Amino acid sequence: MTTETFESTQSREIISYDPATGEEIGRAALNGGAEVRSALARARAAQPAWGAISFRERTRVILQARKIVLAQLDEIGKLISRETGKPVAEAISMEIVPTLDLMHYFARHTSRLLQPQKIDIGQYGLMGRSSQVVYKPLGVVGIISPWNFPWATPLADVVMALMAGNAVVLKPSELTPLTALKIGELFKLAQLPEGLLEIVTGDGSTGAALTDAGLDKIMFTGSVATGKQVAAAAAKHLTPTVLELGGKDPMIVLADANLQSAARAAIWGAFCNAGQACASVERCYVHESIATQFIELVVKETRALKLDRATENEVDVGAMSNEKQLATVEEHIADAVKRGARVLTGGRRTRNLNGWFHEPTVVTQVDHSMELMRDETFGPVLPIMTFKTEDEAIKLANDSIYGLTASVWTNNIAHGRRLARKIDAGTVMVNEVVYTHAIAQTPWGGVKQSGYGRTHGRLGLLELVTPQHIHVNHLPFVPDVWWFRYSTGAELLFRGLARRFTSGSILQSSLLLPQMIKRSLERRD
């Protein structure tokens, strides 16, 4: 069972299935190039008016949408859960709560975050000049999002792009079109003017059509392989792009860490969202002196988790989202076992349930020759490796093509901060895992093949605007000393500028005043 493409009598469709049962939940259009281009044209037509209105008016719409989310909290939670397989509790805690917070933050603070900024231009200021940067909307932003957080990932980008004055065309994953259509419904109810949020459901071909349609920016979240295709397509049009790609995020547990907390964090970090989070704990490195105790705790806590359909009570781990991802998990475990790894608990798909379930799995005796320690597994597996020295732990953590998030566990916070700086990752947490995507104020994004650009926070907002530098000469009646004609006196002055003005010292520059006055007078003739 995967999402299927369908030719019905009227139009082409995709079908969304419940991954926990295999039942069809609903259908959505499979939009082709023509529909994508029409959506872009509608967005382009609607954007200038939206870009021209005040932040206060945009805030009103976003806060109205937020109210509707709150009013429909249970319904939305159930829809996300049904389309992805995750427990409703997780749909609410990991998807809805963060976006409610983000909607509030960007509705209230975008105008401050994007206020024109005066730039200190040093001694040019003394010459009667001033500079400021103003932030203008980009136009139409294309958002392409994956299936693992079908609500939080696109909605955050939609809210930020709209608050910055842009229109949006959103292409959700073919596995989760209904959640995206719900986002569209929400903004319709909030009376967002027509055309400002266009949703083009479909498959990869719809995404490819969107990247080729002539957007002003692409916000892409997904796999490294598709990210590279998007970057290549964007290069054709020189469309600026933010790529939020995969991760193989390491967790380092030092000898002085709080073991109980570290063990609980490890299993939540590895098994929440059935391990299908870009920031999941995918590799755990624990100091050899505490390894036995830590592993015992991890195994005990893992065995206590309830794996079941999201509709059952008190489920911790739900279904995985699709067969392809489940097969990757099986492959990685099989490869690791073949190379000498030991499965301490879990290790299999669950056969007694109809959907795509995999047991939360803890694996030891792993090394970096194994796929499980190199490639993104994106499933409920926690491989644990020991280290002797911190240098070794850092080296292992950095031995990856990815660099999204990482964590260090220690009771010595200052030491944790120092180690954090040595790790190649967009975010490093000390005594925390996974969750900073939920903080609206902090930037999110990776290094190396985890992508480039940022979302969330002021850095993310700046991706959604064009900074424009406005420079003013307040003394237009005084000709610049560097203008034509280049006399011998001019050359002397320029040498003086090189020696004194560029030193940054006002005193040094003031010694050039007589030559500057002479130069001004020289050109009066």
Ligand code: NDP
């Ligand atoms: P994919 O790369 O397969 O898909 C991502 C999106 O791109 C989907 O909407 C997909 O459509 C679309 N797409 C597919 N082909 C193209 C194309 N040629 N041009 C444009 N768009 C295209 O990723 P997954 O959906 O499998 O998501 C899982 C990946 O996302 C993992 O690697 C995960 O780590 C990463 N991720 C990263 C996050 C981050 O913040 N860094 C957050 C969440 C996930 P369709 O699904 O219809 O094929």
